[in-house]
Every structure is written in C-alpha cells, then in structure tokens.
Amino acid sequence: MSTATGLDLLVIGGGLHGCATALFAAKHGMRVTVLEKDSVARHASGTNAGGVRRLWRNLKEVPLANRSMEMWKHIGDIVDDDCGFQQVPQIKVAENAQDLDLLRERADLMSSNGFDHERMIDQAELRDFLPAVNADCVGGLMSEDGFALPWQTTAAFARKARALGVNILSGIEAKHIYKDAQHWRVETSEGAFTSGALLNCAGAWAGGIAAQLGDPAPVEPVAPLMIVTQRMRPFCNAVVGTARRPLSFKQMENGTVVIGGARLGRVDTRQNRTDIDFAELTHTARTARDIFPVMRGAVIQRTWSGIEARTPDQLPVIGRSMRHKNAYHSFGFSAHGFQLGPATGSLLADFIATGKLAPEIAPFPIDRFASTDANTLEKVFAT
Numbered sequence: 001m002s003t004a005t006g007l008d009l010l011v012i013g014g015g016l017h018g019c020a021t022a023l024f025a026a027k028h029g030m031r032v033t034v035l036e037k038d039s040v041a042r043h044a045s046g047t048n049a050g051g052v053r054r055l056w057r058n059l060k061e062v063p064l065a066n067r068s069m070e071m072w073k074h075i076g077d078i079v080d081d082d083c084g085f086q087q088v089p090q091i092k093v094a095e096n097a098q099d100l101d102l103l104r105e106r107a108d109l110m111s112s113n114g115f116d117h118e119r120m121i122d123q124a125e126l127r128d129f130l131p132a133v134n135a136d137c138v139g140g141l142m143s144e145d146g147f148a149l150p151w152q153t154t155a156a157f158a159r160k161a162r163a164l165g166v167n168i169l170s171g172i173e174a175k176h177i178y179k180d181a182q183h184w185r186v187e188t189s190e191g192a193f194t195s196g197a198l199l200n201c202a203g204a205w206a207g208g209i210a211a212q213l214g215d216p217a218p219v220e221p222v223a224p225l226m227i228v229t230q231r232m233r234p235f236c237n238a239v240v241g242t243a244r245r246p247l248s249f250k251q252m253e254n255g256t257v258v259i260g261g262a263r264l265g266r267v268d269t270r271q272n273r274t275d276i277d278f279a280e281l282t283h284t285a286r287t288a289r290d291i292f293p294v295m296r297g298a299v300i301q302r303t304w305s306g307i308e309a310r311t312p313d314q315l316p317v318i319g320r321s322m323r324h325k326n327a328y329h330s331f332g333f334s335a336h337g338f339q340l341g342p343a344t345g346s347l348l349a350d351f352i353a354t355g356k357l358a359p360e361i362a363p364f365p366i367d368r369f370a371s372t373d374a375n376t377l378e379k380v381f382a383t
C-alpha cells in the first residue's frame with residue numbers, strides 16, 4: 001500500500017468511537033482516514049449488550065449521556081439507519097428494603113444535581129412495567145432509555161462516514177508513531193500514513209498507543225460476559241438491572257433474552273482472545289432467575305464476551321494529549337461506552353476541528369492519570 005499523505009486526521013481504531021468521530025470530523029470538512037487492525041466493529045463495539053442507558057451513570061457522565069440520548073432518538077437522521085434502536089425503560093429493581101433506600105439515595109442525588117430522568121417506582125408500578133418480576137421485589141428506579149443493535153450501529157456509523165468521504169481501512173495495524181515537525185507519521189503493517197492530527201480510539205489497545213505519545217494511562221483490557229437464551233414467550237419490555245447485583249437483562253423482539261452485567265471472563269489482547277469463565281456466568285444466570293422466576297425454564301443458546309478497555313475510575317479518557325496539541329484520545333469507556341458513542345464522536349470532532357471543548361466531554365482529561373506510578377502501568381501493559 002502506498003503512503004497516504006495530506007490527511008487532516010488519522011484515527012486509530014474502527015470501533016464505534018473511531019467511526020463516529022471520523023464521521024463528524026468529515027462533516028467539518030476534514031480529510032479523515034481510520035485504521036482498523038481487524039475489522040470494523042470486531043471488538044467491544046460489535047459484541048456489546050447494546051444498552052442505551054443513562055440510568056445510574058457516574059454524575060460526571062450524565063450530561064454526555066443525556067446529550068447522546070437526544071441523538072439516539074434521531075439516530076436514523078444521523079446515519080441513515082435505525083440501528084435497531086428502541087426506546088424502552090431501564091429499571092433497577094429493589095429486591096428488599098435496603099435496596100430501596102439505596103435507590104432513593106440515588107434518586108435524591110440526581111434531583112439535587114438538577115437531573116430529572118431517573119425516578120422511583122413503587123411495587124405496583126414495578127409490576128405494571130414488569131409483570132413477570134419476582135413477587136418479592138419491592139420497587140425500583142427507572143429512566144426512559146433503551147437499547148440498540150451494536151454491530152448494526154457501528155456498521156451504520158462506518159457506512160455513513162465512508163459516504164462523507166472517510167477512508168476506513170481494515171486489516172491495518174498502527175505500529176510505530178513518530179512526530180515529524182508538526183505532522184504525525186504512523187508506520188503500519190501496510191505502509192506509512194502522515195496526518196496533521198492523530199486520534200487514539202484503540203479501545204483495549206489504547207494504552208499502548210497513548211504510551212507511544214508519552215501519555216501513559218492505566219487502561220486495562222477486560223472481557224465482560226454475555227448470555228443469550230433460546231426464544232421465550234414475551235415477558236419483558238424493559239432493560240432490567242438490580243440495585244446491588246450485576247445484571248443487564250433484556251428480551252429481544254424475537255423472544256431471545258440477552259443477559260450481561262459486570263461479570264468478566266479472561267482476556268488476551270495479543271491473541272485477540274477471550275475465554276468464558278463459567279463460574280462467573282453462573283452468578284449472572286442465578287441473578288436473572290432470581291429476578292424473573294420464568295427464567296428457570298430458559299435454555300442458554302450461546303455465551304460470548306468482548307474485549308473492552310477499563311480505567312481505574314471507570315470513566316473514559318476523552319480529549320487532547322498531555323504532550324501534543326495535535327493528538328487526541330477517546331478510550332477507556334469501561335463497559336458503558338456504547339450509549340456515549342454518538343455524542344462523544346460529535347463533540348470530540350467539534351473540539352478537534354474548532355478547538356472548542358464542550359462541557360460534556362471536559363471532565364475526562366488524560367492528565368488525571370499523570371501521577372499513576374510506573375509499577376501500575378507496567379502491570380497494565382503486561383496484561
């Protein structure tokens with residue numbers, strides 16, 4: 001492959017964040033290329049649970065999640081594809097009185113910060129939303145959120161970006177990064193690329209790219225576990241979690257039930273490989289069965305996990321490099337970055353193109369990890 005020159009922006013990583021930022025940068029008239037070492041949506045962006053969730057987000061993420069939600073509601077206008085998006089309630093179920101107290105505390109925290117999208121529901125309302133929920137559950141916290149289809153969504157962002165002139169190249173791995181005067185030179189498995197600006201959207205591999213830029217960050221790869229069942233009669237029209245136990249539970253239109261949560265498998269980023277931890281999956285299945293007794297009759301059809309990037313504070317890194325004016329990062333979404341994709345891409349592209357940093361992405365600078373000790377980083381990069 002010949003060397004590509006004359007680029008305004010070179011994006012490393014063809015997941016949702018790389019493709020979305022490329023799309024919006026192209027709308028600013030930038031000449032953009034995306035390098036993807038495998039294929040678009042091959043990793044977290046194509047394998048996730050599809051939760052478009054604002055409920056229970058870290059306060060720092062709420063304005064960004066709200067902004068993204070407004071975009072999800074019009075996603076077809078943005079990428080010419082409905083992305084399988086459906087607006088349904090997200091509900092955190094309280095299994096007992098202590099859970100209810102915890103959910104009330106959260107509802108109070110949100111309202112005292114001026115956010116009104118999360119509200120308490122009592123036992124009767126919970127049962128109206130979820131007729132099949134365990135009779136012992138005493139209430140919940142809900143917001144009007146939804147879910148979408150991850151692979152379809154990421155592919156739609158890539159397709160729209162291409163239609164706007166973005167060059168998305170699969171099977172090309174960015175290897176060595178050099179700065180030459182004001183330009184970046186990236187040596188890849190298929191030749192070299194030069195560009196005025198560089199964006200690191202490399203997901204679970206982003207720590208290595210950041211380190212090459214002199215911005216070491218303690219991002220680690222993790223492998224969230226997922227289950228999908230055989231088809232069941234319709235019984236749930238919401239995305240359901242619990243107050244204290246990890247769970248993300250939804251029934252798809254075809255009757256299958258997709259179950260995830262914060263349980264993790266094992267990951268080897270060098271081999272692009274994950275392994276299922278069946279003991280962990282048993283906990284997930286047990287929680288699902290406790291919340292919905294009908295799940296006792298469920299048959300697991302398939303399990304999988306994807307490779308995701310997690311930071312110590314479980315917040316993403318979004319913004320400019322500590323050392324270079326023309327390098328940017330967007331990674332470390334810590335298993336909840338799918339919902340954030342549209343707004344992060346749009347606001348980060350605005351920042352790259354105009355230098356104006358929107359308040360929604362300002363809370364996530366990479367320099368919050370500047371004092372991370374060398375031992376921690378060494379452990380992360382040895383993973």
Ligand SMILES: Cc1cc2nc3c(=O)[nH]c(=O)nc-3n(C[C@H](O)[C@H](O)[C@H](O)COP(=O)(O)OP(=O)(O)OC[C@H]3O[C@@H](n4cnc5c(N)ncnc54)[C@H](O)[C@@H]3O)c2cc1C
Binds near residue numbers: 048205333
């Ligand atoms: C099982 C699972 C369930 C999840 N559930 C949800 C959910 O319900 N809701 C939610 O909001 N979020 C969820 N997430 C999180 C969400 O999927 C991620 O936060 C988001 O997709 C991250 O997107 P990304 O573009 O940053 O990373 P990725 O999709 O991982 O993309 C990064 C890309 O960079 C490429 N790359 C890396 N290094 C290089 C290199 N040197 N050269 C070229 N390319 C490179 C990789 O091959 C990869 O394709 C879940 C994640 C998983 C794994």
